[in-house]
Amino acid sequence: MLEEYKVHVKERSLLGIPALPLNAKQVADLIELIKKPFAEEEAFLLDLFSNRIPAGVDQAAYIKAAFLADITKSRVKTPLIDKPLATKLLGTMLGGYNIEPLVSLLEDEEVGDIAVKG
Numbered sequence: 001m002l003e004e005y006k007v008h009v010k011e012r013s014l015l016g017i018p019a020l021p022l023n024a025k026q027v028a029d030l031i032e033l034i035k036k037p038f039a040e041e042e043a044f045l046l047d048l049f050s051n052r053i054p055a056g057v058d059q060a061a062y063i064k065a066a067f068l069a070d071i072t073k074s075r076v077k078t079p080l081i082d083k084p085l086a087t088k089l090l091g092t093m094l095g096g097y098n099i100e101p102l103v104s105l106l107e108d109e110e111v112g113d114i115a116v117k118g
Helices: 002-014 024-035 039-051 059-072 083-091 099-105 112-117
Strands: none
Touching (some): 002 039, 083 112
């Protein structure tokens, strides 16, 4: 998945156009990589997850929000995204699937102040 996306980015760059955002399948694959990242790809994985998934209400955004919500509820652990970062990333999603998880975090002692900013 990573190599395919890198090729996609390069091809689109040669055409002078930005890469397409990740689709739902790519996001699901990316999440599996984030759960057990290779050290040399950690920064790239986090960049893709933070910046290449649509912020709206499509299936890719749903998968992202659900994963982040699971991190904030300690259902999932990953060395790349802790609870504060997951909360911050939920706050960047511009409404939709991130609303319920953010609201549930408003009174959380650890990340409530981050959720308020989202």
